[in-house]
Structures are given as structure tokens and as C-alpha cells.
Amino acid sequence: MRQVVVYSDPTALSEATAARLLLQIGDALATRGRADIVLTGGTVGIAVLxxxxxxxxxxxxxxxxxxxxxxxERFVPTGHADRNEGQAQQALLHTLPLPEDNIHRMGSSDDFATAEEAAAAYAATIDAQGTPAWDVLLLGLGPDAHVASLFPGHPVFRDSDSETHAVHNSPKPPPSRVTLGLPSINRAREVWVVAAGEGKADAVADSLRRNGVPGGAVDGTERTLWLLDAPAATKI
Known part of the structure; x- marks a missing residue:
């Protein structure tokens, strides 16, 4: 079941989502002794961190x-400003007593010759960790209703069988990326889609109506939360 929660502005949205995330991590640890959290980039995603x-x-x-x-992740060199993992490191991860072995970064273009190799390596890492059912999987939402690097009309979005994908000719730069596939995303116990701003309102509405866009194709096995600010919720 999808639940929609609307906050007054982006600041309230990011602060509330951060608190939710930390509480959910604590609950997962208390219940299962381990928490697997999937992070997202973007303005709101990094603000949450x-x-x-x-x-x-x-x-x-x-x-x-x-x-x-x-x-x-963007398939660019390590340290590139576009890398989601670098932004997450700066915003949150460097402040935490988090073992380096617990940080599972997608490969960069100086680690692998192709995005295909990076995607295959990430799938192998997921397998080696027991193919976790993610406790929380955070997603941003693009104005075109893309999530992760699954874009409307792109062949990768239509491939519903793969754990990970290499993405080329992305409509949003940079053109080459690595992304989780729908089977991996929809294995999450909880999927949280976080969106802010009037520019996301059409994408939110199309996704919640399941109008054939990537945002409409993601769901957690236990709960799907749409966490919005008021402008992003104007058309639902």
C-alpha cells in the first residue's frame, strides 16, 4: 500500500525524512541485527543525509x-563532483563510525573499463552479501518521473529481470551510469520516494496514478512511502 505524507516545505521534508530513516535503521537493528539502507543523490536526497x-x-x-x-551512480572517475557516493560521504558518512567494509559503493570509471563491468561487479557484491531485502530504499524523483537511473522510454527501464544495469545515452547527464533494476528495488521492505518542488508535481501525479512511468513501478514489499513537500503534492 502506498502512503503519501506531505510536509510544508523542503526543509521540513528533509528533516522529517532524516529522523524517519534513523528510527527505521534502529528498528531494523533491533529486529534483525543488521540494517541495509540504499541511498539516493539529488538535492533532497543529500539534504536528508x-x-x-x-x-x-x-x-x-x-x-x-x-x-x-x-x-x-554516475559512471565517472572517483572523486568527480557528480558521484552520489562522494556527496553522501561529505554529507553524512564521514561523521559516522561506519566500517569501510559496510559501505558498498558502485564502481567508477577508473575502477572499471565499462559501465557493464561496474554493474556486474555490483550485482556480485549484492549476491556475496546474501541479496539483502533492503530495509529502506530511498529514491529521488525526476521531473520526467525517473527513479534511480531508470528513465521513461529507455530500454533499461523495460528490462524487468536484472539486478543491476549499465545505462548509456541517459537523457540526463552524465550519459553513462550504473543503476539497480526494478527487481532489486522492489525487493526492499520499504521504498521511500522523496520529492520537493512544483516542478515535480506532474511526475508525482503520474507515478501515483501508475501511468507507465518508472516512479509508478516501484513498491516496497511492506510499505511504500511518498514523502513530499506541499508544492510537489499540488496535482495528486
């Missing part, structure tokens, strides 16, 4: 039992 970094709730988490993953 920055808010988590300064939250008092962060100190209550046993970070040695938390594993961090990414929903997608």
Missing part, C-alpha cells in the same frame, strides 16, 4: 551493523 548527520538520533545507532548501498 546532511540532516541525519546532525540529528541526535544518529548517536543511538550501532553503525557497525549498518550496510550502506546506492540505487544508482
Amino acid at each position: 546532511a540532516d541525519a548527520a546532525v540529528s541526535g538520533l544518529a548517536s543511538a545507532v550501532d553503525w557497525t551493523s549498518v550496510h550502506v548501498w546506492w540505487g544508482d
